[in-house]
Amino acid sequence: MVIEDLYPSRTDSTARWIDRHDPVVYAKKGAPTTALTQQQIESFEKKGFLIIKNVFSAEEIEDYNEEFQRLADDPILGVKEEFIQEPESRIVRSIFAAHTFSRKYQALTEDPRIRKKVEYLLDEEVYIHQARINAKPGFSGKEFYWHSDFETWHVEDGMPRMRAISCLITMTENKSYNGSLMLMPGSHKKYVSCIGKTPENHYKNSLRRQKYGVPDEESLEALYEECGIEVAECPPGSVILFDCNTMHGSSSNISPMPRRNIFFVFNAKSNRLEAPFGGTSPRPDFIAHR
Amino acid sequence: MVIEDLYPSRTDSTARWIDRHDPVVYAKKGAPTTALTQQQIESFEKKGFLIIKNVFSAEEIEDYNEEFQRLADDPILGVKEEFIQEPESRIVRSIFAAHTFSRKYQALTEDPRIRKKVEYLLDEEVYIHQARINAKPGFSGKEFYWHSDFETWHVEDGMPRMRAISCLITMTENKSYNGSLMLMPGSHKKYVSCIGKTPENHYKNSLRRQKYGVPDEESLEALYEECGIEVAECPPGSVILFDCNTMHGSSSNISPMPRRNIFFVFNAKSNRLEAPFGGTSPRPDFIAHR
Known part of the structure; x- marks a missing residue:
């Protein structure tokens, strides 16, 4: 069976802009919910992201930070593939799939304060595609x-x-000076294909520093002209929901304050993974649960 | 003659905090001026910097940008020591001493809109210590x-x-997302010595990426606790004045918009350079005019 690829990328020597074929908000317009306000839903649809402050209490966040530290300091866990270090130091940059070896993070993936919002927007039951x-x-x-x-x-x-939908839970202050998430509002409605082919086992380096699968500068300039950039500054305990196709990135952090966030990706169950569209072998389960 | 070193640094294996021995504002308190308001003077004294918007017109700034591009594109000038490239690309990161080979930048160093402010604050005639x-x-x-x-x-x-006093003239938008200047307000009243000794010819690499002469992380954490961080967001044509001892830095710029600034350092004539206090040979004239 040949499946048509609606979103081809890394197949060509020039970038293509493709209109989004899919809805952003899958819920019927005006469908009642207590999870989000109508204004929040409209804003998510328009901008491709939504920042909600004060979702988690200071005590809860302290708890998640302690659990992070316990994991990061664990010499036995530290050798797992799930632990990614900074390119120029040995400091832990990311921990993948913490919900598979920490009960606290496992429980958090089920928290209705995030799950209900996501399930409303996607109008379906979801599962964790990636967590870090x-x-x-x-x-x-x-x-x-x-x-x-x-x-x-x-x-x-x-x-x-x-x-x-990706869901960020902020574990420290996210300020413009400590490498906050930066998003291009409205960029989720265009799909910008990337130039070039993906090499095998690319993920091993890309988690530390990306080289492939990045948009070309000309496309980014055009997107920036159209969308601008918003810096997602918010206090600890906030939730940032963003659509899977929203263009985003973050600056370096030379400030003394870490910028630590929990990142869960919820995928609709009807949207389960197939064979990679780029033709390479699937990435390991801790990066993309199947 | 032995000159006592009031501000020793890079001599020790631990950092020392030394109280500032010198005034911040040298003008007599309340001395009349049309160059700055009393509020601006007080703010500079307290925070160690001052941001003034709309000092230069859009036309003037366009002119300086064109002149920059002309210099950056000049293949003959490009090989000069004054032209510094980004560590990982060949893109021009800084041009030093442009006022020595560009009449436009030479004239700008004399502009009363900046010189009068600086001479008031330092209560003395000044000269260019460094320009870039x-x-x-x-x-x-x-x-x-x-x-x-x-x-x-x-x-x-x-x-x-x-x-x-350093004087920045913004040539593009300085936003929090394109690597704006970040300052620690109040940090200019403490002198934090750095750990370790300076190697000979250190400047050749330090202009591209610093390794020596940087404060230790513990001191930066303490300074940050006390002072916080302010991001100097401002439109093109603004002037940022900051004291020579204000702790500052800047993040990376992944946004499509360059963050381009003119940077002049004005030194009081009575404060002319002597032999380097670290005991190394003086750096070349384009970095530190004598």
Whole structure:
């Protein structure tokens, strides 16, 4: 069976802009919910992201930070593939799939304060496609270049359609000076294909520093002209929901304050992964649960 | 003759905090001026910097940008030591001493809209200690780690006292997302010595990426606790004045928009350079005019 690829990428020597074929908000317009306000839903549809402050209490966040530290300091866990270090230091940059070895993070993936919002927007039951804690340590946290997550998940993991939402839970202050998430509002409605082919086992380096699967500078300039950039500054305990195709990135962090966030990706059950559209072998389970 | 070193640095294996021995504002309190308001003067004294918007017109700034491009594109000038490239690309990151080979920049160093402000604050005639254009290109502009300029100018150039002011003229939008100047307000009243000794010819690498003469992380954490961080967001044509000892740095720039600023350092004539306090040979004239 040949499946038509609606979102081809990394197949060509020039970038293509493709209109989004999928809804952003899957719920019927005006469908009642207590999970989100109508204004929040409209804003998510328009901008491709939504920032909600004060969702988690200071005590809860302290708890998640302690659990992070316990994991990061564990010498036995530390050798697992799930632990990613900064390119120029040995400091833990990300922990993948913490919910598979921490009960606290497992429970958090089920928290109705996030799940109900996501399930409303996607109008379906969801599962965890990817989970990680992004530590971005102080003094030496490196930037993360512009990308659409969907582009990677489609090409490298075989996610068929745009029916997934990322949920960030802020564990420290996210300020403009410590490498906050930066988003291009409205960019989720265009799909910008990337130039070039993906090499095998690309994920091993790309988690530390990206080289492939990044948009070209000309496309980014045009998107920036159209959308601008919004810096997602917010206090600890906030939730940032963003569509899988929203163009985003983050600057380096030379400030003394780490910018640490929990990152869960919820995918609609009907949107389960197939064979990667780029033709490479599937990435390991801790990066893309199947 | 032995000159006592009031601000020793890079001599020890631990950092020392020394109280500032010098005034911040040298003008007599309340001395009349049309160059600055009393509020601006007080703010500069307290925070160690001052942001003034709309000092230069859009036409003037366009003119300086064109002149920058002309210089950056000149293949003959491009090989000069004054032209500094980004560590990982060949893009021009800084041009030093442009006022020595560009009439436009030479004239700008004399502009009363900046000179009168600086001469009031330092209560003396001044000269250019250092001049540069900091280009910080889009997509790949690298961060500049925390430092007090005075620490370097004292140790490597022999600047005796804190009686110099840096003046930034913004040539593009300076946004929090394109690597704006970040300052720690109030940090100019403490001198934080750096750990370790300076190697010979250190400047050749330090202009591209710093390794020596940077404060230790513990001191930066303490300073941050006390002072916080302010991001100097402002439109093109603004002027940012900051004291030579204000702790500052900047993040990387992955946004498509370059963050380009003209940077002049004015030193009081009575504060002319002596032999470097660190005991190394003086740096070349284009970095520290004598």
